[in-house]
Amino acid sequence: MNSSGTTGSTGYSEDPRFRYYEDLVERGGLWATIVSVAREHRVDIGVTAERPESNTQAWSAADFASPRGAMRVNLGHGARRFAVTLDSNWGYVWASGSTADLAEVVEVMAFWRQGARLQELSKRFPFMEFDSLSQAYEDGNPVETQWDIVIGDENFLVYRELLLALHADPNLREMFPFFSHWTLRMTKDCYDSRSEEILIKPSAGEGYVIWSSLDPEEKREFSRLDDLIRAAVSILGDL
Known part of the structure; x- marks a missing residue:
């Protein structure tokens, strides 16, 4: 090792x-x-190509393209492991897993590029896992599935009555609901991370505060669910 702390001619720090x-x-x-x-x-x-598009990923991370999004590989820590993530490039992950065998990594990527379905991928490579929402994206019903997920989530029991009321409205249940920092967010397009949203969170009292991503400073508070739902429908019409 030379005095700069690198290993030989590789240029990597020890x-x-x-x-x-x-x-x-x-x-x-x-x-x-x-x-x-x-x-x-x-x-x-x-x-x-003979080299990756970005030299910054050459040591510890590598990205490869597929028709369904980026295939990402990262190094594990404390043991020899290769973490594989099949990204959608739309804000969700198709499947992920890790293996110590780099040959399995390339086989996963090749199988995915060939058009393998999630169930086929998991059966052939059991270390690759996916959740019900990923399956829903593959099946073409992510919005319906996501409503079931958030309504049934025990971590957000305080929101359940609100979620059921929102889902009962035929227009609002077409939106994609999710939680971020204890705030309920409903987006118009689950395939577009830049899509406009309706945001709702509990108020300091017993009601809720609602606003839109188009006008985050215009927040309104409602104590009655009926009034809140009407406000949400009105905001949706402006998005």
Whole structure:
């Protein structure tokens, strides 16, 4: 090791994690190693370039494209593990998991690029897991499924009466509900992270405060659910 704290000609700073990934150092990082392993196993992961688009991901993270979003790989800590995330690029994850076998990583990516369904992926690679919402996105009914999830979530019992009232309205139940920082958010388009939203949270009293992402300073408070629902429908008409 030279006086700058790097290991030989690799240019990487000395790090205890390297003892688990010496082969990655020798091959030039995670991205280059995955590409090399894929070629050794004659597995097509869709790579045509010799280098990743960004050199910043070359050591500990690697991204690869697929028709359904980015396929991301990251290094584990404290042991040799490779974490695989099949991202949708729409704000949700299709499936994720980890394995110590880099050959399995490239096989997962190739299988996914070929159009494998979630159930097929999990059956062939049991370490790859997905939830009911990911399945709903694949089946084409994420909004309906998400309403079932949030209404049944024991962590948000205080919201259940409100959720049932919102879901009872035929227009509002077409929105995608989710919680963030104890605030209920309902978005018009679950496939667009920039879609306008209606936001609701409990007030200091016994009612709720409601506003829209279009006008976050215009907050209104209601103690009656009927009034709140009417306000939500009115806001939806302006989004």
